Amino acid sequence: MDSVRLRRDIAAVPAYVAGKPARATCGRPAFKLSSNELPWEPDPAVVGAVAAVALLAHRYPSAIGAGLTSALAQRLSVPTERIVVGGGSISLVQLLAQSVADQGDAVVFAWRSYEAYPIVIPVCHATPVPVPLAGFRHDLAAMADAARRTHARMVIVCSPNNPTGTAVSASELDEFIDAVPRDCLVVIDEAYHEFNDNPDAPDGIALARRHPNVAVLRTFSKAYGLAGMRVGYCVAPDHVADAMRKVGLPFTVSAVAEAAAVAALEAWPRQRERVNQIIEQRSAFTAAMRAAGYEIPDSRANFVWVPLGGESSDLDEAVRQAGISVRTFPGEGVRITIGEPEALDAVLDVARAFRLARTRG
Numbered sequence: 001m002d003s004v005r006l007r008r009d010i011a012a013v014p015a016y017v018a019g020k021p022a023r024a025t026c027g028r029p030a031f032k033l034s035s036n037e038l039p040w041e042p043d044p045a046v047v048g049a050v051a052a053v054a055l056l057a058h059r060y061p062s063a064i065g066a067g068l069t070s071a072l073a074q075r076l077s078v079p080t081e082r083i084v085v086g087g088g089s090i091s092l093v094q095l096l097a098q099s100v101a102d103q104g105d106a107v108v109f110a111w112r113s114y115e116a117y118p119i120v121i122p123v124c125h126a127t128p129v130p131v132p133l134a135g136f137r138h139d140l141a142a143m144a145d146a147a148r149r150t151h152a153r154m155v156i157v158c159s160p161n162n163p164t165g166t167a168v169s170a171s172e173l174d175e176f177i178d179a180v181p182r183d184c185l186v187v188i189d190e191a192y193h194e195f196n197d198n199p200d201a202p203d204g205i206a207l208a209r210r211h212p213n214v215a216v217l218r219t220f221s222k223a224y225g226l227a228g229m230r231v232g233y234c235v236a237p238d239h240v241a242d243a244m245r246k247v248g249l250p251f252t253v254s255a256v257a258e259a260a261a262v263a264a265l266e267a268w269p270r271q272r273e274r275v276n277q278i279i280e281q282r283s284a285f286t287a288a289m290r291a292a293g294y295e296i297p298d299s300r301a302n303f304v305w306v307p308l309g310g311e312s313s314d315l316d317e318a319v320r321q322a323g324i325s326v327r328t329f330p331g332e333g334v335r336i337t338i339g340e341p342e343a344l345d346a347v348l349d350v351a352r353a354f355r356l357a358r359t360r361g
């Protein structure tokens, strides 16, 4: 026994796989469609705010992101005490699990969904309870059953769902919240909320205001285009938010990230137009892929899911050769971010040729 011992369960925890970078081929530009990022640089007002705060880099930021918290409180009409900001919303999933789950307690989530859930939950010494999707959508009835059966402390609804893009409706979510025991925290992960153009889309913030056991997660990484800044926020019941501040480390949102997020809130009307462009491109890309013979579930996010099963890795390789990276789950499907129009055109060309070759072969 001559090496440091690790905790016993660590070998069984899966490692996070980040979206691959793209590699240029034959002098053609490379495009990264593998991380659900926006293709544009941040708004000039955001860049200006970051540059101004860079001069204060020798000072600590607010320990709890007080400036951003109060800007959010105003915008969302939620008391500051109920808002927790963190280094990306993924860090807040961890704080939620650490706050509500004792050793071995169940945390229910849909599967396949955001791949960080089955990592973060066991890291917090809780027990992951994945509930299979039904037709690419959350099976909310089965999830409520699982929450009751396992006496779960927390159940996560990811809507729109990563990677399938499907979303739950407001009425479905209302019914689900009613069916879950009152002592179980319902976490609505709305990382892609701003891309959900369904008139019946739920508003997690309103649900968190109304229900004493609902928390919502939002992020500046996706629609706000600040993935590199690492800022997200959670609106949680008072006592849960208090617990999150206790278990969380101080100073996790840097001064530059906080300034960027505050400026991005101000710049939202301009950013909204960019989000609308993504929504339009998503419709056109989905229609073209369907016309080419692919099954594509209706997406309400900034990506689409191509459930290709055993052919997934082959399509991944074909688009990689065209200089484009996508996110592939071997044996299941390929997730394609709605990014640069020329990248999507190139994916379409590859996908059409791929389908043609398969139907002929």
Ligand SMILES: Cc1ncc(COP(=O)(O)O)c(C=O)c1O
Binding pocket: 036, 087, 088, 089, 090, 091, 114, 158, 161, 162, 189, 191, 218, 219, 220, 221, 227, 230, 231, 232
């Ligand atoms: C569903 C979902 N939730 C949360 C996150 C985490 O985002 P971030 O930590 O960048 O806020 C992601 C990122 O891809 C996601 O897809």
